[in-house]
Amino acid sequence: MKTHPPFSPIDLHLHSTASDGVLSPSDLMREVADAGVRMAALTDHDSVNGLHEAGRQAGALGLELIPGVEMTALWQRKTLHILGLGIDARHPDLRAYLEGVHACRLERAQRIARRLRDAGIEGALDGARALAGKALLTRPHFARYLVAQGHARDVQEAFRHYLARGRPGHVATQWASMETVIEHIHGAGGIAVLAHPLRYRLTASWMRRLLGAFVDSGGEAMEVSCGHYSRDEFEHSIRLARHHGLQGSQGSDFHGYQSPWTRPGRIPPLPESIPPVWASWC
Ligand code: AMP
Ligand code: MN
Ligand code: MN
Ligand code: MN
Numbered sequence: 001m002k003t004h005p006p007f008s009p010i011d012l013h014l015h016s017t018a019s020d021g022v023l024s025p026s027d028l029m030r031e032v033a034d035a036g037v038r039m040a041a042l043t044d045h046d047s048v049n050g051l052h053e054a055g056r057q058a059g060a061l062g063l064e065l066i067p068g069v070e071m072t073a074l075w076q077r078k079t080l081h082i083l084g085l086g087i088d089a090r091h092p093d094l095r096a097y098l099e100g101v102h103a104c105r106l107e108r109a110q111r112i113a114r115r116l117r118d119a120g121i122e123g124a125l126d127g128a129r130a131l132a133g134k135a136l137l138t139r140p141h142f143a144r145y146l147v148a149q150g151h152a153r154d155v156q157e158a159f160r161h162y163l164a165r166g167r168p169g170h171v172a173t174q175w176a177s178m179e180t181v182i183e184h185i186h187g188a189g190g191i192a193v194l195a196h197p198l199r200y201r202l203t204a205s206w207m208r209r210l211l212g213a214f215v216d217s218g219g220e221a222m223e224v225s226c227g228h229y230s231r232d233e234f235e236h237s238i239r240l241a242r243h244h245g246l247q248g249s250q251g252s253d254f255h256g257y258q259s260p261w262t263r264p265g266r267i268p269p270l271p272e273s274i275p276p277v278w279a280s281w282c
Pocket of ligand 1: 137156159255
């Protein structure tokens with residue numbers, strides 16, 4: 001029997017060329033609308049620079065765009081991603097903060113390039129920059145450069161061999177704390193959503209601690225339905241959100257058709273037992 005892939009018309013986690021996505025904000029909005037999505041959040045890594053273009057295109061398509069950002073944070077020496085949804089992207093404190101993150105990412109990119117050069121790979125900074133264009137620098141830009149130069153077969157292999165923790169091109173980065181990131185999201189009028197909690201590979205007791213600390217810091221929601229979750233992970237997320245009294249969010253984390261497993265809207269909808277994060281702006 002043919003099974004239908006899960007689908008939801010609400011997709012609150014998407015990337016464009018303003019960070020490590022491969023589609024421009026306008027092209028992304030067209031893909032998302034063509035897929036049947038009616039409400040979308042653009043959530044680029046540490047950047048709101050795609051939101052203006054995305055907003056114009058979404059308006060033309062009759063797609064509701066929620067302004068968002070996926071902020072990088074540290075908690076107990078673990079790197080986390082926290083989505084800010086419904087933010088005011090022009091908020092001066094948020095903009096100043098993100099400019100600081102861009103500077104920190106440039107410095108980190110220089111260190112990654114130096115380490116790759118020590119491993120015999122030349123030109124990585126210029127190569128990653130050429131691929132990033134006007135976007136902030138992310139590890140996927142380095143990964144694509146490594147693939148283009150024949151050092152890896154695909155982006156996943158480039159991460160495994162060069163960019164992941166413990167590999168020659170990895171550098172530890174002093175991101176802002178989870179508390180600081182949540183404060184910035186709230187300061188800009190947004191809702192803080194812990195992105196893909198099951199991707200951090202925590203034990204059950206660390207997961208409880210993380211979600212407890214996130215709630216204590218004012219975080220409102222967690223991603224329950226994710227493009228790269230299995231059915232079991234989805235069910236587990238539902239239990240975690242209920243246990244910690246968190247609202248639920250859902251998003252594909254679509255970066256472009258190069259990544260094999262995600263598509264806009266290809267996510268199971270939240271069950272009715274979880275209060276949806278979008279209730280506050282619907
Ligand atoms: P950065 O914020 O610059 O460290 O880049 C993080 C991004 O790299 C994530 O959002 C993913 O899109 C991508 N990424 C992280 N780990 C992997 C991996 N093992 N394979 C492919 N992409 C990855
Ligand atoms: Mn990414
Ligand atoms: Mn993420
Ligand atoms: Mn993401």
